[in-house]
Amino acid sequence: MIGTWSAPLQTSVAKINLTFLIEKNESYHVTVKTEPLPLNIVIQDVKVEGNKLLATGIFMVFEEKELEMELLFSEDTFSGNMNLGTLGKLHFEGVKGEDNSLSEKLLKEVQTYRQSRQIQERTEAEIHEEIDKLLNKMTLTEKIGQMSQCQASQFSFGGEVDSDPPEQLIAEGKAGSVLGAFDIHKVFELQKIAVEKSRLGIPLFFNADVIHGYQTIFPVPLAWSSSWDMEAVKRACAISAKEAAASGITYNHGPMVDVTRDPRWGRVVEGAGEDPYLGSLMASAMVEGFQGESLANEETLIACLKHFVAYGAAEGGRDYNTVDISEGTMRNVYLPPFIAGLKANAASVMNAFNIFQGIPVAGNKSLMQDLLRDELGFDGMVITDYGSIDELVIHGIAKDNKEAAKLAVDAALDIEMVTTSYSKHLPSLIGEGRVNEEQLDEAVRRILYYKYKIGIMDDPFRYIRPDFEEKYHYCNEHLEESRELAKKSIVLLKNDGVLPFQKDHGKVAIIGPFANSKDLLGPWQFSKYGNETITLLDGIIGKVHHRSKLLHAEGCKVDNEIVGGFEEAVRLAQQAEVIILALGESSGMSGEAASRMSLELPSIQKQLAEEIVKLGKPTILVLTNGRPLVLDWFDKNMNAIVETWFLGSQAGHAIADVLYGDYNPAGKLTMSFPYTTGQVPVYYNHYTTGRPLTTMNQQEKFISKYLDGPNEPLYPFGYGLNYTTFSYSEIELTKKVMSRNESISASVTIINTGNFAGEEVVQLYIQDLYGSVVRPVKELKGFKKIYLQSGESMEVTFTITENDLKYFAADNSYKAETGEFKLYIGTNSRDVKEVGFELID
Missing domain, CATH: 2.40.128.120 (Quinohemoprotein amine dehydrogenase alpha subunit, domain 2)
Structure with a gap:
């Protein structure tokens, strides 16, 4: 055997x-x-x-x-x-x-279907002419079918749905897209049914959640945002699209571009953190990566911006919970990344689960039609999130599913994800005159438009490429890109000089549930190569000259004990010169439906750390997690803290590259880390209050402060250390008064004052000191990444224009108001130089 x-x-x-x-x-x-x-x-x-x-x-x-x-x-x-x-x-x-016979047989069969099919180049007018011809042939059932999605099998991403088998729905023209076809053979089987058995032969979209990789897994989005490297993120998304499209996937349920300020919410792992400016740049990069230069390219995916809008503001950080924010907060904080994604030509948008101004988004015409379509000019496809039409009834905005279907159509939602309110109730709603068939026609036009744009109306099987699956999936080139982005995503939170290690260092003990765990991919990934994930132990083995110098003990599980585990961990740690504590959250503790009341590490891991600290040896905490955690005790007791998040397929190699100094970490946090859970939400771009806490009034009582802790986070937005150090000069402005049609240049000189070459993210913030509404204490408005050798200096210049000063004001317009501003430049949102200037008419 x-x-x-x-x-x-x-x-x-x-x-x-x-x-x-x-x-x-x-x-x-x-x-x-x-x-x-x-x-x-x-x-x-x-x-x-x-x-x-x-x-x-x-x-x-x-x-x-x-x-x-x-x-x-x-x-x-x-x-x-x-x-x-x-x-x-x-x-x-x-x-x-x-x-390998399955793939070989499929390739031969697909080739016979593709031999006579050629993609036709059409003008926009020609596409719309073809759509009108097809629309005129369609029955009401077939129109509703294009607006309906089914699952590929009984496997469910959410609650169970009472529905006919997908094969039957597709053959009857009652489905226009399919969710969850993980198997390329299933994609081929269902597409053949659509083309050969449905009356009009309209091919299907195949939808999937490709969030941070398809087979090659990249760092989770909260991690890769910490790289502040838009080109690297764009490449990661392009590779993800390339791998997924080879397996027949054409429509991505991503990227998630929600601004997230409450780390109790599990889905912070899928976003770019707390800042709308950085989130906007990330949204653009991800859309451009997934969609490429043209959707006609068979190595791209339709990008879908989710979740429109303000899903990240869920009260208490509890998933699917109520959102209650002002119009100004929605437009100044939560909307900008969506606007950026639309400007990058995202083809699709997905609605949020939450309410806005008391109305669930799935039935909110003022948001989905008036704002998204009319004001922002979006003419692409809107798809519902899973079950969100049915949930209009549970929310209490609709009497029944029939009423819910009407609200969703009136809100211009084109595709119902998996559930069946459209298919069951739109025929009678149209028969009663409560919904116009023209509303359906507009939705179907948008859907068919993108079926033409991606080429499946000419060649329905062009994305079914088992030969390219073998070529692209988990290939060395993609793994190297994953490793590079993983290194850039690591944030050094503390270091008293114990790092980087020397390769001839004495014995190293790697202790903890993540010492040799492959659970480093994070949530929302479906890679069949999970067992090949590089563990922390694997990565460090690749760095040391003698395997005998490495000691390893699990100590405990993520959330429960191992009999004798502490004793074994302490015994091995006693033999080592330095200890790596590998602690964190499992993948299941982050992501959708993974909200947490406490941001502490599980208590069993804290107990293990306490036992190890008693040894008095140099100890480095290496964290695996999908959200900011409470690390105050660790900050006081560890010699170094390395935030590695969920780094993906090459995690262990990337972490070892940093620990051993082959890569100098330069990641910067995109979410603040609180001292305690009771502070959250805590974020850098908050408003001032009438009684702010300052260095001068800390002993006073009647000010905005806690009795039992600080207002500020432990590690602020933009924070991240380096193996070297950088000094900043005072800021020099070209002028201190600027009219609306002018600009100001702000310059600082950065010097690498340490012993290592390193990269620094130089950050620009601006504060509007007074206006028609209160403005945040500072807002990120730019950044530049620079690389300096030890002792080298560089002048960094930012240009500020009126556009950088605009916001959604009290009169419901976007404008910059005259008055005084402060400009800050620094290494993070807290440690900055400052200077003032004025905007005049």
Whole structure:
């Protein structure tokens, strides 16, 4: 039984290729690879009885489940049973060796379908002419079908939906897009049904959530925003699109561009943090990366901006909760990244779950029609978030699903994601004259327009490319890009000089649940290569000359103890010169429906850290997490703190590159880290109050402060250390008074005063000192990344124009108001130089 064995496995979700690698040293070891659906199987215990192998372990798609497996071998064939929980107990039969026949057969079959199909170049007028011809042929059922999405199988991203099988819906022209087709074979099967069996043969969109990678996983968006490197993020999104499109995916449910100020909200991991300016640049970069220069390119994806709008302002940081903010806050804080994404030509927008001004967004005509379409000029597709039309009833804005469907259509929502309010109720609403068929026609026009733009109206199978799957998925070039972005995303929060390590350092103990964990990819990823993730231990092994100098103990699980785990961890740590504590959150503790009341690390991990600190040895905290955490105790007790987030496929290599000085960390936080959970939301661009806390009045009582802690965060927005140090000169302005048609240049000289070459993110902030409404204490308005050798200096200049001073004012217009301003330049939002200037008419 030693060697490689393969078998096809038919599940309710997809046909899967199973590949087993069975090895024996002192004991048996089994590695299982599944494709194209990533089941992330890890075999933990193996028992062999003659020609029978029994194994137990875990598998994970969204959450971790237990697995049992039995294999029975003959000379060249084998059979097996595998219990996969919700997928059932499945039987399979296979052969010795690796079987790539599924992909080879699919490639041959697809090529026969594509031989006679050519993409036609059409003008905009020609596209609309073709759409009108097709629209005139469509029945009401077929129009509603284009506005309806179904799931690829019984697998569900949310609540269960009572619906006919996808094959039936597609054949009857009752579905225009499909969610959750992880298997390229399933994409081909369903697209064939649409083209060959539906009356008009209109091909399908295939939708997926490609948030930070498809098979090659990049750092989570909160991490990659910490790179402040828009080109690197753009490349990551382009690679993600390239890999997904090769598997037949055409429509991405991303990027998420919500501004996020409350780290209790699990979905902060998917965004760019608390600042609307940086969030806007990120939105542009991600849209440009996913969509490329042209959607006609078969290596791009339709980008969908989500969640419109203000989803990140959920009260209490609790997912799906109420949002209650002013028009000014919505427009000045939460709307700018969406505007930037629209300017980058995002083809789609997804509605938010929350209410705005008391009306749920899915039925909010003033937001979706008046603001998004009429004011902002968006003429692309709007897709609902999962179940959000049905939830209009639960919110209490609609009496029933029929009324909910009317509200959604009136709000110009084009596609209903998976649920069935449109298909069930639009026919009667039109029959009663409560909805006009012209409203449906406009929605269908927008949908068909993009089906022409991506070329599937000419060649429905152009994105089904198993040969390019093999070429692109998890290839070395993409892995190297992931590693580079991962290094740039790491933020050094504290360092008393213990870092970087020397490669000939004494013994190093790596202690903690993330010391050798592969749970470094984060939420919202579906890579079938999860088992190949580079762990922290893997990365450090690649740096040391002698493996014997590395000691490793788990100590505890993420949220529970290991019998004898503390004792083993302490015993090994006592033998080391330096200790790495690898602590953090599991992937399931971040993301959608993963809100937390406390921002502390799980108590068992804190207890482990306390035991290790008692040893009095140099200790470095390496964090794996998807949100800002409370680190006050660690800041006082660790010699260094390295924030690594969820870094993706090459996480361990990237962290080791930083720890050993092969890369000088330059990441900067895009969300503030509080001293305590009770401070949140805490963010840098807050308003002043009538009784602000200052250095002069700290002993007074009747001011805006806490009795038991500071107002400011532990680590502010824009914060991040380096292995070197930088000094800033005073700011020089070209002038101190500026009229509206002029500009001011502000310059500082930066000197690398340390011993290492390094990169610095020089940050520009502006404060409007008085106006028709209160303005934030400072707002990011620019930044520049510079690289300096030790002792080298550079002058950095920013140009400020009237446009940098504009905001949504009290009279509901965007304008810059005359008066005095402060300009700040520094290494983060707290540590800045300042100077004043004035805007005049």
